[in-house]
Amino acid sequence: MELSGSGEVENSPARLAARAEDAVRALTLRTSGPVDGDILASPGEMHEVLGSLRLLVDNLSRCLPEMATWLEQCLWCGRIGGQDPRAYGEVAESIFEVASALARAHRMGTALSREIQAAQSASSDLVVSE
Numbered sequence: 001m002e003l004s005g006s007g008e009v010e011n012s013p014a015r016l017a018a019r020a021e022d023a024v025r026a027l028t029l030r031t032s033g034p035v036d037g038d039i040l041a042s043p044g045e046m047h048e049v050l051g052s053l054r055l056l057v058d059n060l061s062r063c064l065p066e067m068a069t070w071l072e073q074c075l076w077c078g079r080i081g082g083q084d085p086r087a088y089g090e091v092a093e094s095i096f097e098v099a100s101a102l103a104r105a106h107r108m109g110t111a112l113s114r115e116i117q118a119a120q121s122a123s124s125d126l127v128v129s130e
Contacts, residue, residue, distance in 0.1 A: 061109030
């Protein structure tokens with residue numbers, strides 16, 4: 001994915017995530033055609049797509065713990081939570097829930113990446129026989 005310009009807005013995390021979502025949606029639409037349709041050019045292209053998807057999942061999995069760390073740092077620095085101890089406790093609990101969910105997603109992403117890698121490795125036999 002090419003990043004155009006150096007503007008803060010175009011390359012904000014929210015915008016980058018939206019662009020990734022658009023790309024995955026386009027790939028989903030492209031690959032959900034009829035079996036006899038022109039979904040992929042060849043088994044070699046499928047091998048390439050699987051490799052790119054594995055890297056996408058790897059990178060996604062890597063950024064999840066970073067987001068949890070960022071939230072925790074915001075709490076520690078007082079950027080979120082405020083001074084009211086009751087509000088702080090509620091925010092801290094929410095952050096714990098977010099961090100826990102992100103940790104589970106990270107583990108699931110790592111497992112998904114391994115499975116995609118297994119599919120890509122198995123598809124290499126198909127590439128040779130093209």
